[in-house]
Amino acid sequence: MKLKTIAAAAIVAVLGAGAVVAADEPQAARQQMMKDVGRAMGALAGIAKGEKPYDADVVKASLTTMSEVSKTFADQFPAGSETGFETEASPKIWENMDDFRAKDAQFGKDVDTALATLPADQAGVGAALGTIGKNCSACHETYRVKK
Amino acid sequence: MRLLKVTAAVGAAGLLGLAGFFWVTVPARTADDLWQGLGEPNIANGERVFSEGGCSSCHAAPGAGDDGRLVLAGGAPLPSPFGTFHVPNISPHPEAGIGGWSLQEFGDAMLRGVGRRGEHLYPSFPYASYARMTPSDINDLFGYLKTLPASANVAPAHELPFPFNQRALLGGWKFLYLNDDPRVAIANADAKVARGQYLVEGPGHCGECHTPRDALGGLKTDLWLAGGPDPEGGKGRIPNITPGGLDGWSESDIAYYLESGFTPDYDSVGGSMAAVQKNMARLPAEDREAIAAYLKAIPAH
Secondary structure, eight states: OHHHHHHHHHHHHHHHHHHHHHHHSHHHHHHHHHHHHHHHHHHHHHHHTTSSOOOHHHHHHHHHHHHHHHHHGGGGOOTTOSSOTTOOBOTHHHHSHHHHHHHHHHHHHHHHHHHHHOOOSHHHHHHHHHHHHHHHHHHHHHHBOOO | OHHHHHHHHHHHHHHHHHHHHHHHHSOOOOOGGGGTTOOSOOHHHHHHHHHHHTHHHHHSOTTOTTTTTTOOOOOOEEEETTEEEEOOOOSSOTTTSSTTOOHHHHHIIIIIOBOTTSOBOOTTSOHHHHTTSOHHHHHHHHHHHTTSOOOOOOOOOOBOOTTTTOGGGHHHHHHHHOOOSOSSOOTTOOHHHHHHHHHHHTTTOTHHHHSOBOTTSOBOGGGTTOOEEOTTOOSSEEOOOSTTTSTTOOHHHHHHHHHHSBOTTSOBOOTTHHHHHHHHHTSOHHHHHHHHHHHHHSOOO
């Protein structure tokens, strides 16, 4: 009986460790970062489209999330993380790492420009979204392979 | 003696069959009167058709970027299961491009896949979709193309192994796959859906990627817009854009995606679709809305 309990505990421990490892993998980390950016983008688009009222706090928080992601996003692609964990990263990232980093930096620059002046109304959010949003497709065009 | 007769009969039947093949499959130009009475091209509409068709996505020089997208110098490689095609120069240059072509010659290429010398063109140029376009739109597009900068670039020759380098065989391909029938029947289509059907099935040539192909490279039209492997051999999959694949997308979600590049959960457009979306963003809103209405009206897969 006791042996069974120990075995069960061991299995749980191993599974738990496995889950922790998965969350630490760069593939999982960068996927979470993109999800956070998507959510922030959605909050801004809701305001730009007039579906949600303008809220300076939401605008600031959303832009801050994007800014933080842009600072470390390109670091999440170390050698050895090319495959696995359902990654949609294109092999071209590792062939053109400098260009990939430059695209991430441009994204951060556009976000920080918007953050510095903070769009003050619905139209301002729409304009900022237009500029920032171009970075999404500019990078995904070359560096993301949709499964 | 009897054997000789049988042999002769078989030989004659074979010759007749071969003659029949070439008779059925000889390149067929368009009728002269199709191009008469169209008048001066409407250049603004020609530019709109240019965006609908996304001509620059393939015909601009590789890596031309936003600045070079109007110089249709050609040369980009187009990989396929049959070999690598190289996109031709369609700038108004008199020798390297199509500057010396007549409207009818341009129309022969667009509607029938027939080149200026009367040769079959490869369906990597999606004339099997363009066959549904109106002569009026083709006239306007041709007028607009003439306003663009000329380039003297000569694209490399296609790199195709035997038998795919035999253009005569394309007559058989056209016999099987080239027609101007609607891809799907939509009961009670209103003007908006009908406009969407024209854009998607004709100039937009969406089915060329979003519909799976058979072993001969023809579209499996019973799986219209159901998605499939990348026809250019890439690693990704082309998504299903029937109501079955766009489950949870409203008409306005589709129109907004074509305008902004954002999906309903704020993922973004990527891959080859990024260039397509940029062109869709240049269209009037009514065209994007028509495409969305059509995509909601077709059979789900």
